[in-house]
Amino acid sequence: MAALTTVHALTRMAVVLFAGLAVLIALDGLVLAALYAATALVGVLELLSDGAAVAVLPRAVSARDLDRANARIAGAQTALDGFAGPPLGGLLFGWAAAPLVTAALGYRAVGGDHRPEPVQRP
Known part of the structure; x- marks a missing residue:
């Protein structure tokens, strides 16, 4: 069951990663480099998790149900990813x-293209 533990650990790592991104966004501290790093890490975690999920199937289901379980994993990945x-x-x-967009449209509606009247000096 080490592979199942690996799948759970990878899932928890992804959840912590997304929570960290949410905190950075809430604190207005998200920089582009952090977003790039998070995207790369999510890609690696997905790769490892997909491989571990398939590897754990022979231990999680009976040999008779293995084809059905593989098909369900492949179908779920295709449906969600695609x-x-x-x-x-x-x-x-x-x-x-x-x-x-709302702010930009509001600015236009209120007078974003309004030009001030020239001041007449006596």
């Missing part, structure tokens, strides 16, 4: 950009 991930990423990006 179909659910991109729209969810777009939605999160849209939510993050919404305050900026």
Whole structure:
């Protein structure tokens, strides 16, 4: 069951990583280098976790159910990585950009292109 422990440890590491990013965002301390490092680390963790998940299957399920379990893992990875991930990423990006767009539109509506009247001197 060492492989199962590895999968849980990798999952916990990813959760801690995302929590750290959330704290940095909340404290307005997120820099681009930290985001790049987190992205690279998440990629490595996903690679290790996917491999460990497949490796633990022969011990977690019976030999009769191994094909079905492999198919479920492959199906879940395909569905989440290929179909659910991109729209969810777009939605999160849209939510993050919404305050900026709202502020820009509000500025235009209030008079962003308004030019002050020239002052007439007597």
